[in-house]
Amino acid sequence: MPLDRLGRPLRDLRISVTDRCNFRCTYCMPREIFGRDFEFLRRDELLTYEEIARLAQLFAQSGVEKIRLTGGEPLLRRDIEDLVRMLSPTRGLRDLTMTTNGSLLSEEKARALKNAGLHRISVSLDSLDDAVFRAMNDAGFPVARVLDAIGAAAGAGLTPVKVDMVVKRGVNEASILDMARRFRGTGVIVRFIEYMDVGTTNGWRMADVVSGREILDRIAAQWPVEPLDANYFGEVAERWRYRDGAGEFGIITSVTQPFCGTCTRARLTADGRLYLCLFATEGFDLRAPLREGATDEQMLEIIRSVWVPRDDHYSEIRSAETEALKKVEMSRIGG
Numbered sequence: 440m441p442l443d444r445l446g447r448p449l450r451d452l453r454i455s456v457t458d459r460c461n462f463r464c465t466y467c468m469p470r471e472i473f474g475r476d477f478e479f480l481r482r483d484e485l486l487t488y489e490e491i492a493r494l495a496q497l498f499a500q501s502g503v504e505k506i507r508l509t510g511g512e513p514l515l516r517r518d519i520e521d522l523v524r525m526l527s528p529t530r531g532l533r534d535l536t537m538t539t540n541g542s543l544l545s546e547e548k549a550r551a552l553k554n555a556g557l558h559r560i561s562v563s564l565d566s567l568d569d570a571v572f573r574a575m576n577d578a579g580f581p582v583a584r585v586l587d588a589i590g591a592a593a594g595a596g597l598t599p600v601k602v603d604m605v606v607k608r609g610v611n612e613a614s615i616l617d618m619a620r621r622f623r624g625t626g627v628i629v630r631f632i633e634y635m636d637v638g639t640t641n642g643w644r645m646a647d648v649v650s651g652r653e654i655l656d657r658i659a660a661q662w663p664v665e666p667l668d669a670n671y672f673g674e675v676a677e678r679w680r681y682r683d684g685a686g687e688f689g690i691i692t693s694v695t696q697p698f699c700g701t702c703t704r705a706r707l708t709a710d711g712r713l714y715l716c717l718f719a720t721e722g723f724d725l726r727a728p729l730r731e732g733a734t735d736e737q738m739l740e741i742i743r744s745v746w747v748p749r750d751d752h753y754s755e756i757r758s759a760e761t762e763a764l765k766k767v768e769m770s771r772i773g774g
């Protein structure tokens with residue numbers, strides 16, 4: 440597979456399986472906008488599992504080694520383990536994972552996902568303080584049930600389990616140390632994520648971002664830490680280890696230290712549009728040619744023709760001008 444215009448190979452595919460969610464996280468799907476009147480995709484607009492599996496095969500032939508299922512909330516899609524079962528034998532796939540809010544991740548579901556071939560899972564959790572977490576998910580969902588989901592994932596062997604926390608100034612920054620403390624020594628890897636200007640509905644302001652540097656300083660003031668090497672080219676999280684042997688954590692600094700230069704990711708929406716950047720305004724429709732009967736060769740050529748001219752590096756050129764762009768929503772494109 441050829442490189443894009445900035446010399447980057449296509450390696451990761453994030454597949455959003457639904458644009459719907461049972462949470463209304465204030466930084467992602469704020470309730471006042473994604474209320475009852477917000478227009479979600481119709482069922483016939485969604486790619487079927489067969490269509491997703493076919494595209495996954497084609498992407499694997501185009502260089503993709505890692506697939507993450509996301510959304511919206513991926514566990515809202517019925518029998519998602521059936522899709523996992525279809526994807527897991529894909530040739531060349533080295534990593535098959537999912538990001539979920541954990542609300543529907545029972546022990547039974549975690550086992551079904553593992554048995555279907557899911558390698559590991561990331562669960563999002565923004566605070567251990569119930570009031571803070573309920574306010575952030577804006578669905579009244581309690582911390583305890585997400586902790587149960589994390590336990591279910593670990594129990595089913597979907598490891599290493601990662602816990603993703605978006606840090607927003609004045610909202611949950613006090614939870615940084617709580618989260619670090621809670622998961623130190625458990626094998627769970629917490630990843631602290633800078634609040635990003637994805638979409639246009641969350642009212643993002645730079646002043647609300649807690650930088651990765653500040654997050655690190657807070658943790659390092661409590662426990663001595665040292666950096667770890669990246670696991671692979673293009674890994675988004677900076678990896679750190681507690682020097683006392685209590686495990687590792689990650690920091691994702693897409694705002695203050697963009698990693699566009701090594702970005703090997705493409706994103707497929709639930710209705711089959713391919714986006715080349717989290718901050719893109721336009722996607723390329725793959726569903727139409729798929730449904731019009733394109734051959735594998737034709738589809739491979741379309742994927743190639745989209746990837747080769749790619750020159751997106753939004754995070755590196757973020758400015759007042761780019762902030763005003765009409766960017767696709769996170770719930771649609773998948774985190």
Ligand SMILES: C[S@@+](CC[C@H](N)C(=O)[O-])C[C@H]1O[C@@H](n2cnc3c(N)ncnc32)[C@H](O)[C@@H]1O
Binds near residue numbers: 466632
């Ligand atoms: C869009 S969600 C989809 C999967 C699932 N619903 C979940 O929450 O894990 C994927 C990830 O994106 C993160 N996310 C959403 N909006 C964000 C923003 N504005 N900045 C940074 N991360 C964000 C979420 O916290 C979550 O970890």
Ligand code: SF4
Binds near residue numbers: 511512563770
């Ligand atoms: S971050 Fe995930 S759980 Fe929260 S609203 Fe967005 S899609 Fe839903």
